Amino acid sequence: MFKGEKQIKTESVRKSKLGKKHKCTRIKTLYIFQCDNCGKDFERAKGKIEKKRLTNFYKHVCHKCNPKKFAQQQGVKQRQVLRMDASSDTPISSL
Ligand SMILES: [Zn+2]
Numbered sequence: 001m002f003k004g005e006k007q008i009k010t011e012s013v014r015k016s017k018l019g020k021k022h023k024c025t026r027i028k029t030l031y032i033f034q035c036d037n038c039g040k041d042f043e044r045a046k047g048k049i050e051k052k053r054l055t056n057f058y059k060h061v062c063h064k065c066n067p068k069k070f071a072q073q074q075g076v077k078q079r080q081v082l083r084m085d086a087s088s089d090t091p092i093s094s095l
Contacts, residue, residue: 001034002054003041035062037070 007029014022029046031054042062053060059074061067 001036001056001060002058003032003034005029005031005046006043033060033062035060035065037061037065040064 007027010026010028012024012026014024016022030043031046031049032041032043034041036059040062052058059070061070
């Protein structure tokens with residue numbers, strides 16, 4: 001599930017050739033997702049993810065979960081729903 005985006009500041013100090021310290025501030029944009037498998041929030045850096053994926057039309061799975069396994073489970077679920085729709089007059093006891 002896509003939850004939104006946030007911006008974080010990252011600071012790094014670089015030393016120039018003359019020994020002067022140089023502070024570099026960069027703004028990073030992160031996208032926040034909720035894993036559709038385990039329900040935990042996770043973040044992805046902007047640019048590492050396709051813009052078209054920033055919608056709940058797509059499922060989002062965190063790095064701890066196996067997206068392939070998740071996709072297979074989704075496929076089974078969808079097939080089960082379709083089969084039930086196709087045979088809606090079947091008594092539940094025979095399922
Ligand atoms: Zn997960």
